[in-house]
Amino acid sequence: MSWAGFKKSVNRAGTTLLQKTGQIERTVDREFADEEAKYRIFEKECQALQKDSKAYWDAMKAMTAAQSRIAETLETFYGAADRSSEGAMAGHAYKRSVDDLDATFTRELDLPFRTTISEPLGKMNAYFPVVNEHITKRDKKLLDYDSARSRLRKLIDKPSEDPTKLPRAQQENDESKEMFDLLNDQLIAELPQLLDLRVPYFDPSFEAMIRMQAKFAEEGYEKLSGVQRYFADNVRDDYAAGQLDAQVEGILQEMRELSICGGN
């Protein structure tokens, strides 16, 4: 921090203190406070939205990647005994379709997702720090103005012997007010605009998101359901009836009865 900056921050700390103890009057600007509150909500929501959109995309990729790895493992299992069984064929078909889903699909949506969701959100979220800088600057200039004004008032109430003091205080007051007004007016005028523009800004992203979600569901469903052709006819019903679980349990039991498992 420069020396000037340091001086400023010390002075401002003093002003804040005097305001807290009620010695310097604080400017209350309802209008700005309202706009700022709304802006804060918007800022928070945008950040949450960005986080969730990233999590969504990552999860989509993680889901297909996990499926692809599971398919690979299945091949190992089938490789243990019989590579040409019906199960192995189905496992192979499954692997093909999830690989397809994992590679083709995510690659196809990678750019669209970035363009329609990540980029607009990232851009908007990148604006916030700058806007916040404006707000901070405005708050600081407000403190300067409050302090200059209170000095001016004191001089008016209790004129000093030095005749140059009053005009100087007047000038300081005017200058700090001008600075503050400049920042404040801009914020009050533009914060609502920014907020209002969010609607047309984000509007197309919504439809894109819906379409991509639907696409993900549809591709996933279609690619996977093709694998059923390789299943025995009764599998679907067996699954629905819980038969498959019973089979799994039965085989586990058989395994446990092997002499090499626990049986010495």
Place this chain on the structure above:
Amino acid sequence: MKGIGKALARTPFAVTSRIGMSKKSTDPEFDDYQRHFTALEQAADKLIKDTKAFIEAVTSLFTAGAGFAQHFAVIFQPIAGEYDIIGKHPEASQTIRSVTKLESAMQELRELIGPELELIDTRILGPAKELQSVMKTIRKTITKRDHKLVDYDRFNNSLTKLRDKKDKSLSDEKNLFKLEQDFEIATNEYEYINNALKQDFPRFMMLVTQFIDPLFNSFFYMQLNIYYLLLEKMNSFADETKYDISNAPGAQIMEDYESKRTDAWSVIENLGIIKRIVSVSRMVQAARSQSGPSSAASSLKAGAPPARSVSSSSGYKKTPPPPPSSSSQAAPPPYTPSASIGSAASAPAAAKRAPPPPPPLKPKPKPAPQIKYVVALYDFAAQADGDLSFAAGDRIELIEKTESAEDWWTGRLNGVQGVFPGNYVQET
């Protein structure tokens, strides 16, 4: 204690066999089985790991999906005191109407997915873990077999060495006898366990395949169902909200997005508050030099001519009727006559536009109204009854004006009396 004793007894042999001093027997058939078994063990571990990863991914997919919908809904709903977003942005009305529907759809979906994940957890992950524990006991048996093999080799080696000894002492003879006995026991034990393993391994491998079949089928249907649930929800949502979600290539989605993108991007980029502040005093300088009386607040529309903000530094309460800019939408706000008598807030049309400026102060009837004229700077077409239309350049007889140019003034033109925005005219 017995275990430690055995381990100690085996150690010297482990060392000598490693450095090649003692012979180690191998059983290729068994080794082959064991290799397979190790592969299966690793596969089971992987299956468990990836199934967990899958469950996590699905959970986070639906959590994030619900979160996204929720936050999007907040952004597209009025924030603290805003009103009628649809009115202001009719082009986004479909989105605005749909955000909460998506939010609840996603919420429902998240609840629907819970039981599915539970199924995967109990019906897939559970058995897989069982399989893993079965394999662990088999692994134990294998370790035991390896130990027995060490014993076998150890006694075998000692025995051969002793037998090959040229002149045996008395104690050597005694030892030989004892070793022969030990060797026989070790051989029996090893053979027994080795044969048991060799006999059971093929059976186990087969069982694993039989095990994986129904497990895979179940898992498959569970996965399919997750996609199905999502697809169902999206379809019913799209039906309700009239979105076209027919499967289009990703590039198409992107293209449609681009074509719907409005100029909001560039408008936002032109805002002053998203530009870094270099120096406030420089900003003040710039504002001073820029168009005399106009104070800071007008970086909005650079080219907007009317001096709209003479009084802006003091109050800046209302949105003044926007001055016409060259762009299309800049029609002046409609005006309801009732505004001038002070009930502007109740006018239903008020929702449609920025609130009109407060009514003028009670007009003081001037004793001797002196006729004043103003010249129209822009065209103005009546928005409501009681508005005065005129073309740029018209001379309008001014009947009543307020202090602010951002207000509605009253005037007469060609015998018609009506109100018009004060910032559309210039006083002569």
